[in-house]
Amino acid sequence: MTSTTDEIPLSTTAERQAVTNGGVAPEKDWVIVTRGLKREYDMGGEIVRALRGVDVAIRRNEYVAIMGPSGSGKSTLMNLIGCLDTPNAGEYWLNGMLVSGMHEDELARVRNKEIGFVFQTFNLLPRASALHNVELPLVYAGVPGDERRKRATEALTRVKLGDRIHHRPNELSGGQRQRVAIARALVNTPAILLADEPTGNLDSATSEEIMGVFEGLASEGQTVIMVTHEPDIAAHARRVIVLKDGMIESDDRRENFRAKIHSTGGASKIGI
């Protein structure tokens, strides 16, 4: 699949409303559907309502950025989407499975099979080689050693690190480390690639390089969800969801998001 950005089918607002309102399991085509997702924290007696009912619907192959200032609940939403946390209320469907309400070990399984994480701080094991880092998800999936090495090498080759597989993270540049992390995220062919501030620790040139990698993956049909607070980075995605105070403020195509930034003269107006 080498279609251009414009040809990628983006879900429309009407479609999204339809799927988030229906009380039944969404069709397979919808990778992520949340209905009235709520998450509250008890901070020493004070209840912090991080998410107050979020409806998100993301179709397969979409490339979505989730934006919002700190405290908007975007990290909480990312943790919920990434199955690292469970909501207090609401439904979360991931790839046709009702994830909300699953217990710990089932969530671990879902993380292993359906989600590929890319973190701001890379989160690679410092003492392990790039190959071993990429193998890790396969280890927990129970893939035998030979196949593991083969698939990990393939994944590293895919992010153009085929010649660096035995290097440790401290022997790699920031951009290379993030590419190792991307290879690790992709090695289990997950339903979604979930990136949390993937360029937060990188200089602008390297950031562009990494965004290029995401671009390529998205155009190959990988569903990518990126959490960021940088409008420039978010503008790489085809659809931008903006959160504010635990609610969705806007959810629109990139073109409209850009127009909004320009028309209002900067990020400040959209709460960033």
Next chain:
Amino acid sequence: MPFIEAVRLALAQIRVQKLKSFFTLLGVTIGVMFLIAVISIVQGMSSYMENDFAAKMLGVNTFTLRRFPWFGDGAQSEAEWRQWVRRPRIYHSDLPLVTRAVPLGSRIAVESQEFLIAATQWARPKQVEAHAVDGDYFAIKKYDVASGRLFTNQEADLGAPIVVIGDEVAKYFFPNLNPIGRDLRIKGIPYRVIGILEKQGSVFGLSLDRVAIAPYNSPMHRFTNPRGDVDGIMVQAPTPNEMDEAMESVREVMRGKRNMRPSESDNFFMETSASALAFMDKLKTIMTTAGTAFPAIGLIVGGLVIMNIMLVAVAERTHEIGIRKSLGARRRDILRQFLVEAATLSTMGAIVGIILGIVLAKGISMATPLPAKVAPWSIVLATLLGTVVGVVSGVYPAKRAAGLDPIAALRKE
């Protein structure tokens, strides 16, 4: 995560932190080392007692009629000891009675010994273990000559002044000479050396080659047992089955001769290798209990050290645990990883301890007369014990690691 993967991971972790791992292992290593050494020495002693001591000192199928036991742990009280020394002695004149009582084909000998000064013109006077014996003494003791010959019956009956000497006696009193045909003076009386015994070795560091054996009827018995009594009458039954029968017969004639009432208990003792070894079992129990208490403390301390180190490891590797959890590690994967790591550490410590323990046991047996024998089951036990200590001390840290919240763990650098 498969078990083998967890082991590989644990080994890699240990390799990375060699020095820390070494100190972690120390407790278990020392514990296991002493455990192996103690068990080896107890085992060595008991097999030595059973195989060498019992056979050399007491003989097979053999019992010795004595006033009271010679081997063993002695009188249990002052009163018992006083009772023992009031018993009538065993005399040479009891010999015909015993000879008539025992089954046909039994070997019988009197035994009578004393440490006496011997001398020749080639060496300074020195103590030897002088024996005055008769009958089948050499056959019962399985003594054979390396050169020369044993007594003939006539010589024994007549009490000819002749001796058969041990290897050490020969070497000391007759340096670079052939002792056969030469005289050895014991208490001033010359005895002609007619034979030299084969080398017997030693029991607990006591040489068995310092003997000079003369016929009972020779002047020797006046010195070994001046009162006319003997140390004991040795009887070797022809087969193991006839041993009890022989002992019962001897008990009967002795009680009869001494006019004992049925209510009285025996005022003599028939010592067998079993009765002599009974005390060895007691000793073994004491040594094993005392000897394992110290290693047990080592193992407990070792376990605590491992627990402590694992807790530190969990704290240090919280971020790693977060990463692993985000990649799909389940609770039990993390639990297993840390359990296997603790068990691997501890088992390695045990293996090092086993090697050092064997070296220690061998060292002790070389430096002292204590024999050592490494029992294969003790190696298996020690390895198992090491693993168990690791697993037990790893449970709590591993549970802590497995229960970490992935988000909080990821956030911690």
